[in-house]
Amino acid sequence: MEILNSFLNLVPVTFAQSLVYALLVMGIMLPIRLVGFPDLTCEGSFPLGGCVCAALLLMGWHPVTATLAAVAAGLLAGAATALVNLKFGLSPLLAGIVVFTGLYSINLRILGQSNVALFDTSSLFHLIHPDLTQSVTLQIAFFAALTLLVLLALRWYLSTESGAALRVIGVNAELAPSLGISVWTYTIAGLALANGLTSLGGALIVQLQGYVDVGMGLGVLINGLASLVIGEAIIGRSSVTRQLLAPVVGSVIYYQLVSLGLASGLKPGDLKLATAVFVLITLGLPAFRARGGGRETIRV
Template identity: 55%
Template sequence: MTDILYSFWYLVPVTLVQSLMYATVAFGIMIPFRILNLPDLTCEGSLPLGGCLAAAFLTAGFNPYGATVLAVLAGALAGAITAWLHLRFRIHSLLAGILVFTMLWSVNLRVLGKPNAPLPGGANMFDALSPEILASNWLQVGLLGALAAAGTLVLIWLFRTEIGLSMRCVGVNERLAPALAIRSAVYIVGGFALANAIVAFGGALLVQQQGYADVTMGFGVLINGLAALIVGEAIVGRHTVIRQMCAPLVGAIVYYQLVSLGLATGLHPSDLKFLTGLFVIVTLALPRLLRRGQGSALGL
């Protein structure tokens, strides 16, 4: 038992860094799914898109901040394309997302020029701030935690403005929106763009933190992000704007600590995807099963 606790404590700062970066995926899933009521899978392509573009620009000698901004804009474009396909051709948002992230694999490979590539030494935002940051997991936790908290506060503010209220209205009742002079198409495209811009930012941060880019870095992040979102909503709820915006961040932190605990107990890493998928299935099915059980008990 002592060895398990020691291993878990050793992994805590590493998984905190991971959770703070991958929380962007949970946010990217939450905005279309919970705010617009349109599930989206584009994040599995926009995460590596942001990472590969940032790596390509940094290798070409771009400023780390400029490279990150361009990566974020590319992620926003990917999300906007998904929304446009959904609106223009009436393709279901899930299928549109699948089509876009499938095509993005080729785009990422073309951008990077090869399946994976290292970054030039010192070509990242962390070293631009201080060379000591990448040498300490706790300094990374502090920096990424501040970025995550600031981003969450910005989203809370945004969804309390007229723009945010209009986007939420579209998600609740798209047919009612035109009667309130709300152009639903604009807010759907904007919501998808915002979600995937956040995910691409996470991809750019991840590449700069680990020092290399890989076109397959987005594989499986969708299920992890969904699990993190579900965990967060179970902990903090989603009945207010503050709770809904905090859920992805809280969920990502808790979920990756649970993963860390599983690894500390000797769980094989190859089993994590299966168990994560099983966890999501059980969590999504449980409310329905409980309602059915209550109905049976009442003789319905």
């Protein structure tokens, strides 16, 4: 009974946070599923959004402008990963590693120190409603509306000619040029869009918590993959709409599972190990099922 009560007390808070992290999971899903590019840049672009936003807020910038600047920084980070891959011929994974490794130093340079408190600065949430940072109900309402708006915008874009071209890149990049589709243009655009969303999530988390740390991106990729795996297992990805909904559903369920683990006595430091094991089992299960059919490559 004590575990159940502890879990129920955590549900509203983690539900609100999961809606913010859904932006991150969308940013992980877009390159992998729609562009066919396993991008790791989120480990750097997530804290980049937080550091840029925090640094500008401390300088007295308007919260809206600071948040938009954070998104712009994420767009540039995603574009940089795409250019490293396309220009220098590095594999997508290695290109992402190079960029997010470099971003750690950039984030530290932007912030000036490893962590900063933002309790005395204005934030986007103070502008929307004075009690938003203190009211979980208002947070849920705001983040739900924001997530819905992002989903509708992405669904509209993917239904356009440009969005269809982006999806062609992920399905068959070799065929794209014969259809008049520039692989360079849409790879850069897809990764920029994904990391812009990721940076937006970082900027919102920092303003919500009133605290930023250059190491806040550590482990976000594995958390996002776990959320994506859960969402796709429940929603599926047989259509564009389902593929877009999967990160949101998966994020909500994953963070409720985290709450359940914490309520059950699992130490916070063990959560990443548990998540890694979960992702390993989930992605490796098809290979065990196909043991008789030779090797199988699992693509995430």
